[in-house]
Amino acid sequence: MKFLLSNDDGYSAPGLAMLAQTLQRYGDVVVVAPERDRSGASNSLTLDRPLTVRKAANGFYYVNGTPTDCVHLAVTGLLDYRPDMVFSGINNGPNMGDDTLYSGTVAAATEGFMLGIPSIAVSLAGYSGRHFATAGKVVEQLVERCLEQPFVQPMLLNVNVPDLPEEALGPLCVSRLGRRHAAQPVIKSQNPRGETIYWVGPVGTVQDAGAGTDFGCIAAGQASVTPLMLDLTAYGQLDRISTWLHR
Structure with a gap:
């Protein structure tokens, strides 16, 4: 298989190195990642300036973009080929x-999906970064499952x-997305120079974290696997909005 790897922590991040090391056992790997941390970049494209691509000593390509x-x-x-x-x-x-x-992590995978390629975003649900190897083992499970039964679409x-x-990790858990309360206030x-500046405040506390959610899986010591979709249409409101517009 041919794998394209990216991230939002930057090309020198240890999690990206672990991902590349894991996938090299299953096929060809090319890494194209941001030159610096672009966490929170979401699905933004850079349209106001040209981009450059450079190659690091470890063979990873890095881009001055998102x-x-x-x-x-x-x-x-x-690339002169299409990744699998x-x-x-x-x-x-x-x-x-x-x-x-x-x-930005999910956004990179989303872009691959939008271009018609099966795509997976992987995150370590903690900030100490102690067990990237555990996430690597989960990646192995997913790849081996893909090899046994490839995605139909x-x-x-x-x-x-x-x-x-x-050894402390439970079985994989298929989940839906949970919900948080509203974010906490900005920090002034x-x-x-005496100018007021603002930092975005911390995320809100978890609101919907019951059984079947990604938050619930993590709390139970299981890796969560959530299939995502991109159609943002609120189908349940189509008739109501039509009535509102045309009454």
Whole structure:
């Protein structure tokens, strides 16, 4: 298989190195990742300036753009072949519930999916970064399952893995996205010139984290596997909006 890898933590991130090391056992790997941390970049494309692609000493390509830029460039012009799968990660930190809308990790996989390639985003659901190897083992399970029974059509999966030793990990858990409460207020401070500056506040507390959610799986010591879709149409409101417009 031919794998395209990206992330949002930057090309030098340890999770990306673990992902590449894991997938090299299953086929050819090329890495195209941002030159720096682009966490929270979501699905943004850089349209106001040209992009450059450089090659690091470890063979990874890095781009002065977003995770979406990286995958888009790789698939639409940088590579002379079409990857069989796109993997994004392994992110240092969870991407669950509402956070998937902001995640650059998920965005890189989403771009692969939009270009018609089966794509998987993988995140380590903790911030200590102690057990990237555990997430690597989950990636192995997913790839081996793909080899045994390939996707009939492109799929977009969001995978979160507890930051635990491999022996403490439960079975894979197919889940839906949970929900958070609203984000906490911005944090105000002043710069040396006396101007007010703002930091985006912390994420809200978990609201919907019961059985069957990605939050619930992680709390139970299981890796969550959530299939995602991109159609944002609120089908249940079509008739109501039509009536509202035409009454």
